[in-house]
Structure formats: structure tokens, C-alpha cells
Amino acid sequence: MREEKTPNRNVVGEYLAYIRVEKGLAENSLKSYRRDLARLEEWASKAGKNVTELAREDLRLWIASLSREGLAPSSVSRVVSAARGLFRFLMLDGHIKHDPSNDLSTPQRTAYLPKFLNEDEINRLIEAPDTSTFAGLRDRALLELMYATGLRVSEAISLKTNDVDLDAGLVSCHGKGSKERRVPVGKSAVRWLQFYLTERARQQGENKVAAHLFVNNHNRALTRQAAWALLKAYAVLINRSDASPHTLRHSFATHLLQRGADSRSVQALLGHSDIGTTQIYTHITGEHMRHTYDAHHPRALDAEENTG
16 A cells, blocks of 8 residues: 655655754765665656655665666665665654565675775875975875874864874874764874974964864865875876775775784774774785785695695
């Protein structure tokens, strides 16, 4: 039996307002939810239905249409996850009596192993900026900090100057859901941050220091797009054009685990709410250990290979 239509109610808009308040999502996350749920609204409209009328079979057809559009399984899963959240909200708010998304299957996600740089590549990337210029000095400090802490690029550019305690070697940042965490900063990053802040004060004057830690030549906060662009430019210089700001975060986690850090500590440093998100890196370190074992253990290869 179909649920009655809910006329003139923007249920998607109500849901987005709800999660903005309840989850404290950043604007980029809200845009992602809005974009994903727009797919559902568009499909429902073409089918001549209100979102609140959709049944389980309708959602199966919708998921099939997403796959036919060429969306990767991971993208389909993300969109369906957004829809599940919407329908749970509609249930709680009394718009519908049954959740059509309950136990709904999605295409099998392929294993995803995040890209990371090895330690030599990290060193070359961090040393790429020309530190004789203000911009180069800022970029060196930014790259040092991102690799030292595993911050997301949005977290790094949002830092205020007083979020960093150089004496204690700690940085306070706000991650997803506005959750605050404190992360240690290594001595190399502390040193370059000191160089950068000293030069920033000299060039711009103590009375004109911006609230944000990383600024452009006009003393305005560095944007996310600018941070992406500068890192991509340095990545090209070391022949790793596939690297992005998130690659630094992946490298941070991978190198910690390769050197013996435990998953729970890395989870806390990254600000992951779910240990499962962190454990993806254990697959990478497992491959690293396998390679190391095969390369160095005298009996790792078959006897014929050893003598051949």
C-alpha cells in the first residue's frame, strides 16, 4: 500500500536542515548530501512520484539506473547511504510508515587502497618549495604540517594562528562534525612553522597579522583551492602528478603503521570515528611487509628460484 503524498513539503530540505544542526556538518559535506539526494528527487519526479511514495522496488530500479549512468560502485553506495539517512528521518518525523531502504543491497564495492608516497617521495615533495620567497616558505610550512599531523586540507587551511602551540608541539583542529582534536606536531614542522611565522610578521607587521595561520600575499586566508593547486604543482616536480593533499594524509597514516604504530592511536590522530576507516591502511602495510619479507628473507622464495 502506497503512503499518502505529503503536498508542498520539501522533505529533502527539512532533512538537510536537520543534519546540519544535529551533525554539525561542514558546508562541503552538506553540498555532497544535497547533490546525492537531488539524484533521488530527479528520478522520483521522472517516475511521477513524491519521494515519500517510493517503495522498495522503486529504489531497486533507481539503484540500477545509477549503475547504468556509469557511477562507480563506491559512488552508488554513497548516494544510497544518503537516501537511507533521508528515509530514517522521514520515518522518525512521521512522513512514512515503512522504510523502503531497509536492508537494500548496493553494488559490491571494489577494494580501495588509497595512494600514498614513500618516505623518499615525501622528503622530495616537502623540500620542493623555494623557501627564499614568502610563498615558498609558507608552502614548506604547510606541507610539513600536513604530513606531520595527517590533517585534511580543509582542517589545515582553517587553522587559526593560536590553534598551534609551538612550545608544546600541538595543534588543535576541528574535523568532520566540528569535532575538535589535538594532534602532536613533529620538530621539523615546528621549526618551519617558526620560520614562516617570523617572516610573516616581518613582512606584514605585528599589527596586521591575520587570524588564519596560512595566508596569501594579501594577508587573506589561503583557500582550499589554492592549497590544492600549490601541492599539485610541487607533486608534478617530483613526478607524482597523481598526488593530492589527501595523499599526504594517507602517507602520514601508512608510514606510522609501517613503523609500528597501533591502529587505535592512528585512528585518534586522524580523527576517524570508525576504526574500520583506519584499518584500510593495514592492507597497505600488509603489502609492504610482504614485499619486505620476500626481498630480504633467505627462504622466502621457492627453493628452485633460490638456486636458479
